[in-house]
Amino acid sequence: MSRKKSASCFRKVNEVVKRPVSCYICVLQEYHMITEFATMKITAAEVEHVAQLARLELSAEEKSLFVGQMDAILGYVDKLKELSTDDVQPTSHAIPVENAFRPDREAPSIGVEKALANAPDRAESFYRVPKVIE
Amino acid sequence: MELFDLTIHELHNKLIAGEVSSVEATTAMLARIEAVEPAVGSFITVTPEQALADAEAADRRIASGNADVLTGIPLALKDIFLTEGIRTTCGSRILHNFIPPYSATSWEKLRNQGAVLLGKLNQDEFAMGSSSESSAFGITRNPWNTEYIPGGSSGGSAAAIAARQALATLGTDTGGSIRQPSSHCGCVGLKPTYGRVSRYGVIAYASSLDQVGPLTRDVTDCAVMLGAVAGHDPKDSTSVDTPVPDYTAGLTGSVEGLRIGLPKEYFHDSNSRGGLDPDVQTAMDRAIETYRGLGAEFVDISLPHTDYAVATYYLIATAEASSNLARYDGVRFGHRSEQAESLIDMMTKSRSEGFGMEVKRRIMLGTYALSSGYYDAYYVKAQKVRTLIMQDFTRAFERVDAILTPVAPTPAFKIGEKVDDPLQMYLSDIFTIPVNLAGTCAMSVPAGFSASGLPIGLQLIGKPFGEETILRAAHAFEQATEWHTRKANI
Numbered sequence: 001m002s003r004k005k006s007a008s009c010f011r012k013v014n015e016v017v018k019r020p021v022s023c024y025i026c027v028l029q030e031y032h033m034i035t036e037f038a039t040m041k042i043t044a045a046e047v048e049h050v051a052q053l054a055r056l057e058l059s060a061e062e063k064s065l066f067v068g069q070m071d072a073i074l075g076y077v078d079k080l081k082e083l084s085t086d087d088v089q090p091t092s093h094a095i096p097v098e099n100a101f102r103p104d105r106e107a108p109s110i111g112v113e114k115a116l117a118n119a120p121d122r123a124e125s126f127y128r129v130p131k132v133i134e
Numbered sequence: 135m136e137l138f139d140l141t142i143h144e145l146h147n148k149l150i151a152g153e154v155s156s157v158e159a160t161t162a163m164l165a166r167i168e169a170v171e172p173a174v175g176s177f178i179t180v181t182p183e184q185a186l187a188d189a190e191a192a193d194r195r196i197a198s199g200n201a202d203v204l205t206g207i208p209l210a211l212k213d214i215f216l217t218e219g220i221r222t223t224c225g226s227r228i229l230h231n232f233i234p235p236y237s238a239t240s241w242e243k244l245r246n247q248g249a250v251l252l253g254k255l256n257q258d259e260f261a262m263g264s265s266s267e268s269s270a271f272g273i274t275r276n277p278w279n280t281e282y283i284p285g286g287s288s289g290g291s292a293a294a295i296a297a298r299q300a301l302a303t304l305g306t307d308t309g310g311s312i313r314q315p316s317s318h319c320g321c322v323g324l325k326p327t328y329g330r331v332s333r334y335g336v337i338a339y340a341s342s343l344d345q346v347g348p349l350t351r352d353v354t355d356c357a358v359m360l361g362a363v364a365g366h367d368p369k370d371s372t373s374v375d376t377p378v379p380d381y382t383a384g385l386t387g388s389v390e391g392l393r394i395g396l397p398k399e400y401f402h403d404s405n406s407r408g409g410l411d412p413d414v415q416t417a418m419d420r421a422i423e424t425y426r427g428l429g430a431e432f433v434d435i436s437l438p439h440t441d442y443a444v445a446t447y448y449l450i451a452t453a454e455a456s457s458n459l460a461r462y463d464g465v466r467f468g469h470r471s472e473q474a475e476s477l478i479d480m481m482t483k484s485r486s487e488g489f490g491m492e493v494k495r496r497i498m499l500g501t502y503a504l505s506s507g508y509y510d511a512y513y514v515k516a517q518k519v520r521t522l523i524m525q526d527f528t529r530a531f532e533r534v535d536a537i538l539t540p541v542a543p544t545p546a547f548k549i550g551e552k553v554d555d556p557l558q559m560y561l562s563d564i565f566t567i568p569v570n571l572a573g574t575c576a577m578s579v580p581a582g583f584s585a586s587g588l589p590i591g592l593q594l595i596g597k598p599f600g601e602e603t604i605l606r607a608a609h610a611f612e613q614a615t616e617w618h619t620r621k622a623n624i
Contacts, residue, residue, distance in 0.1 A: 056486050
């Protein structure tokens with residue numbers, strides 16, 4: 001069962017139970033999802049997956065700490081589900097920001113030496129990184 | 135009175151009158167920093183050579199009759215502002231060796247006025263925190279009681295004011311990071327309207343919320359500093375091209391007829407937040423009486439979505455952080471792991487070695503909120519609730535000119551008290567976060583002390599680009615009270 005489904009299907013247990021029962025399997029499945037969802041918002045496997053997406057390598061202690069803490073935080077942010085927002089437009093910026101164009105004029109650039117001054121490793125005018133292609 | 139006790143406007147007058155030189159004032163500040171720094175820990179980097187060179191240049195400028203109000207004034211910056219040639223860490227090990235090739239516009243503007251740079255101030259790592267305990271360079275202590283946190287994330291910026299290590303500082307505020315430490319350290323701190331101050335050269339945390347602002351000893355200095363850094367910057371496309379008023383000219387001392395809103399959610403409906411600390415409540419009651427005596431009118435208002443602000447913030451801010459902090463990959467600058475065998479491995483190990491726990495936690499939360507399957511349920515949902523929170527303020531400002539609230543539900547907490555419980559730490563920002571989500575301006579003004587002697591700030595929230603109004607209201611309060619004149623015994 002995908003987490004995606006359980007997230008969008010989240011409902012209070014009593015709402016499901018109160019509903020006319022048309023399909024026992026469906027209700028049972030939903031009940032299972034709800035209880036799973038209600039007990040644990042995030043699993044160790046998911047924490048590992050998210051860490052990989054974020055390019056973070058977590059120690060065993062960090063992983064178990066994050067499972068508990070992220071679970072508590074995600075449990076808390078679930079309070080947003082109390083609000084009906086079907087007809088609300090999302091806000092990405094507090095002020096209306098349109099494309100802010102400027103004239104396309106030549107100007108001095110920072111220059112290679114300055115740009116490379118902080119490079120952990122360099123070769124000529126390039127950043128040097130571990131080999132990508134064998 | 136010592137030189138390090140002066141305000142900007144007081145030192146400026148002395149400089150112009152020739153009573154003191156900038157070199158003398160700067161030397162006094164550097165000595166003060168050296169004396170109290172072991173107890174407070176406001177700074178990551180002190181820059182004495184730079185400061186004295188700046189001061190000598192300032193003295194020449196003053197002698198030539200071309201002084202601006204900030205010429206020769208010793209200031210310090212949160213270590214989130216890029217300073218060309220001076221290490222800038224953002225409180226993180228991942229930037230422990232980063233020497234910026236250019237400077238932040240806000241610092242350039244101060245510098246063009248002839249300001250003196252004393253150094254770079256401690257902060258929570260990448261401005262993520264409310265206590266300045268997440269810095270990779272050690273904690274900062276509250277000058278009023280060194281067992282307590284100074285607040286965060288601009289904790290060094292506030293502690294340096296309270297400990298009289300700088301006349302004014304710059305901080306950044308994403309969810310309260312200027313106002314909350316200002317409240318906890320008893321200084322004046324202002325978060326301008328989103329777009330009022332350029333963020334070019336300011337290390338990004340959450341780009342739809344971050345804003346630059348001053349921390350000062352009094353409201354006049356706050357107006358001076360805001361006027362110096364505000365304005366459009368072609369290098370920051372989110373900075374707004376509206377004229378910058380003369381903020382000091384607006385400090386008339388009068389609030390006669392000013393309509394101030396009291397949102398019930400911040401004072402009464404506090405069951406989910408554990409309520410207001412009684413000392414904070416007392417300070418607010420007294421402030422309201424003071425304003426009534428000055429002729430302001432109070433209006434009961436409601437900001438009904440207040441209780442959803444923290445949840446909204448911790449989805450939006452972490453999502454933006456996870457994106458902004460993707461740039462720290464060990465390729466072009468900052469820490470690079472020496473253990474890596476492949477490119478991806480190098481990036482992963484550099485990040486894992488370089489970031490601290492709070493930063494990792496927020497990157498993880500943000501990555502989760504943006505990941506496939508959760509994007510709509512978490513990130514888009516939070517953006518929609520943000521709209522509701524903004525509408526709360528728009529409606530309220532149809533009836534009032536400003537809103538008065540506490541800055542924080544309690545005075546400063548003890549060092550270590552909330553380190554192991556991030557959610558409790560996040561909830562301490564309940565009164566400051568809604569302002570960032572709404573994008574408007576707000577400031578913290580000293581309004582009293584707790585029974586145990588810790589400062590308490592009141593928050594004045596203004597309309598978008600209504601900085602003049604809240605500065606005027608803050609100034610009138612300051613004139614009528616003596617809280618800002620008290621000094622931490624350090």
